[in-house]
Every structure is written in structure tokens, then in C-alpha cells.
Amino acid sequence: MKPSILSHSVHAILRDLGENSTGAELVKSVLDPLVGVVALQGPPGVGKTSLVRLVAQSLSSVFPGGAYWVLPSYGPFAEQVERAQTTLSDGSLVVIDEWDAFKGRSPMGRLLSAAERHANKSTVLIVGRSDIGLPDVDALVVAMRPGPPLVPSWILGEASEDIASYGSFTQVGLIDQHGSPLSPSSPAGQTLIVEARKGDRELLRRIGSDPDLIYQISPRRFEELVAKVYEELGYEVSLTPASGDGGRDLQVAKKDHLGSFLYFVECKRYSKDRPVGVGLVRQLHGVVSAAQASAGVLITTSSFTKGARAFQEAVPHRMSLKAYTDFRAWLAEAGFSSGAN
Incomplete structure (x- = not known):
């Protein structure tokens, strides 16, 4: 059987995610004993994969069979689906990311049907855009909405409103004290890298x-x-x-x-x-x-x-x-x- 959302371990996960957050809604949907397939859908760039990774890592210890991922980069599609299907009888969370690359393939239909049969102990969680489209599957859909960075509210505290006011960051790299880009090969960049490594050692x-x-x-x-x-x-x-x-x-x-x-x-x-x-x-x-x-x-x-x-x-x-x-x-x-x- 799936763990109860009233259990101590699940309650701690919900608290960390924020009781009214999309993450908490997703956890409750995944643990619903009557639901075998959950779909998280939303436009690109809103943090679907990051949220699912956080939820899957949190729930991997409460499902006896752990969490199993299906991704295009993990190997042949049919082999992945076959391995994923064998985990459902153990009580597992199967995550299918990049759904648009898999949608419509016949082995996927067998996996989703198996998930519905094992709904009391396993869940298949699909991650995709707004046009997921599961006409033959009774899936519970959770909408992913644009929002601030995926950091639990209990960590941010009073800073959550300030962080939410910032836009998304589109670049990574070193910056100087004025916020300007800093080349890693420049003297100042090399000094910053050396100091960061010293911090690691300390x-x-x-x-x-x-x-x-x-x-x-x-x-x-x-x-x-x-x-x-x-x-x-x-x-x-x-x-x-x-x-x-x-x-x-x-x-x-x-x-x-x-x-x-x-x-x-x-x-x-x-x-x-x-x-x-x-x-x-x-x-x-x-x-x-x-x-x-x-x-x-x-x-x-x-x-x-x-x-x-x-x-x-x-x-x-x-x-x-x-x-x-x-x-x-x-x-x-x-x-x-x-x-x-």
C-alpha cells in the first residue's frame, strides 16, 4: 500500500515543500491510493523537472521499490519501459520526463495500464507540456504554474517575498562586486576561483x-x-x-x-x-x-x-x-x- 499522507515521514515532506505549494499538491496526488497515473503539465521553463526531482527524491524512501526514471537519454525506449513496468508490482514511483518524446508509443500504453492496476501501491508520474493528452488513461492532472525559485518557504522565511520579486536568471558564470560578467581567465576571476577552492578545503x-x-x-x-x-x-x-x-x-x-x-x-x-x-x-x-x-x-x-x-x-x-x-x-x-x- 502507498504510505498515508498522514504518516510522520510524508507530513515532514509536505511541511518542507510548503503545505499549499504545487509540490505538496503533487505529493498528495502521487500518494492517492486510487490514482495510478499523475500528470504534471505546464509550459517550458517553469521548473517542472526541478520540482519533480525534488518530489521524487523526497518520496523515494517511502515507496518500497524507490523511484525509477524513464528518459530519452537513458537508453532504448522499449527496454526502459519494460524495466519500469516490472517495478510497479514492488510499489514504486516511475517518473517519465520529457513526455513529448515518448507520447503515442505503444509500449507506453501498457505501462500506464499496469500503473492503473497497481494504483494502490505504485504511481507513474508524467512530466510534459500543456498538451499531454491521455485520452485512454484516467490520469490526475496537476498544473505547474510559473513562480519564484523552487526553494521551500520554511527556508526562505521573510525573504520569500523579496526573492519572488526577482526575475528568472538566464546566465551563469562569475560576476564582480558590481554585478558585471567576470572572465575566469582574468586575474580577478582566477583569484575568485582560488578563494572558492580554499573555502571548500576549509x-x-x-x-x-x-x-x-x-x-x-x-x-x-x-x-x-x-x-x-x-x-x-x-x-x-x-x-x-x-x-x-x-x-x-x-x-x-x-x-x-x-x-x-x-x-x-x-x-x-x-x-x-x-x-x-x-x-x-x-x-x-x-x-x-x-x-x-x-x-x-x-x-x-x-x-x-x-x-x-x-x-x-x-x-x-x-x-x-x-x-x-x-x-x-x-x-x-x-x-x-x-x-x-
Whole structure:
């Protein structure tokens, strides 16, 4: 059965998202035991994918089968749909992003029909534009409206109205104290980059001395710190965008006497009492297989469920699970422990 919206874990998710937000409405729709298919629709650029990632990550631990993503970049369409359909009987959340690329294909109809049969324990969540069009499926539609950045209101506090008054940001990069673009190759840009790296090292040293500090940083900051540790350990690291990352947060490469290797790394900054479930492990394994990467690594600030461990043990050379104790060992190896100079 799907977890009740009155349960403690779901109540905490709704509180974090904001009780009256589109995210909270989406969570309630996904957990409705009478609904097997939910469609989040809205025009381009309003933050649909970012919201769904936030909701899916929040709900992955309350669905026994975790969250499973279907995306054009993840591999052959029919294979993805077949794997997704097998997860529905376990009680899972299947997310189909970029719906316009899949709409109308016959295997999708079988998946949606299966979702309706398993509505009491699983949900298929479709993300697309306003013309989703599901004539043969009894889907619950949630409209995504343009609004301020997707940050829970309890974090923003009194600043929420100020942030909402700003328009969308259309460019990324370095800026100077006057808000003007700053070239990374300029002396001022190089100084800023060096200072930022010093800040990473100082924070990692503090975490090495006080491990509980990790729970005070954002999930994105955790990804950045993991990337920094990999760099200190001699790897070449590419940090993917905060949204639309293709199912991995980092791409980590290393070349040695055995050859060249590429690892996909997914980072989960979870609380101590929130273990990572099998759904996320299965999802990363699918991304690794589709892209023919060397292996996948899922690292978390918590631990892993028995199901997650069992899945990894079946594919030990393609998947590696790293709990917070492993990350702390990396800190020591990279020289960030309390005893390091």
C-alpha cells in the first residue's frame, strides 16, 4: 500500500515543500491510493523537472521499490519501459520526463495500464507540456504554474517575498562586486576561483573534525564537496548541472596502468535516519548501463537499506555503495581529517 499522507515521514515532506505549494499538491496526488497515473503539465521553463526531482527524491524512501526514471537519454525506449513496468508490482514511483518524446508509443500504453492496476501501491508520474493528452488513461492532472525559485518557504522565511520579486536568471558564470560578467581567465576571476577552492578545503577540514556539520549544508553543496574530495584523490571530475543531470551528479574519470575509466557518481545528502533505498541504486545502474560507463557510485550521508545492498551485491563490478563512514575515510585519505595538517 502507498504510505498515508498522514504518516510522520510524508507530513515532514509536505511541511518542507510548503503545505499549499504545487509540490505538496503533487505529493498528495502521487500518494492517492486510487490514482495510478499523475500528470504534471505546464509550459517550458517553469521548473517542472526541478520540482519533480525534488518530489521524487523526497518520496523515494517511502515507496518500497524507490523511484525509477524513464528518459530519452537513458537508453532504448522499449527496454526502459519494460524495466519500469516490472517495478510497479514492488510499489514504486516511475517518473517519465520529457513526455513529448515518448507520447503515442505503444509500449507506453501498457505501462500506464499496469500503473492503473497497481494504483494502490505504485504511481507513474508524467512530466510534459500543456498538451499531454491521455485520452485512454484516467490520469490526475496537476498544473505547474510559473513562480519564484523552487526553494521551500520554511527556508526562505521573510525573504520569500523579496526573492519572488526577482526575475528568472538566464546566465551563469562569475560576476564582480558590481554585478558585471567576470572572465575566469582574468586575474580577478582566477583569484575568485582560488578563494572558492580554499573555502571548500576549509569546510572539508571542519567536517573532518565535526562530522555532523555535513547535515547543515545543502544537497548541492554536498555534491560540490564530493567533487572536491575526488579531485584531491587524483581524479578528473565534472560536476553536472543542478537540474537535468541525466541521472548522475558527477562524472569522474581516471587513467592508470590498467586503462581509462569513467564513473558516474550520484550523491544523496540525507539525514542519518533516512537510508537510501533500492530504487535509487537500480536507477543509477540503468544510467551506467545505458551510457556504457565503467561503474556507478552512490554516496550518501546516511546508509543503505538491505534491498539496496542486495542489488549492489548482484552487480559488484558495476555498482559501489558508499555510506557516510566511507566518505569520512576519504576525508582522512585526502588530508581533511582532524589529525591532518
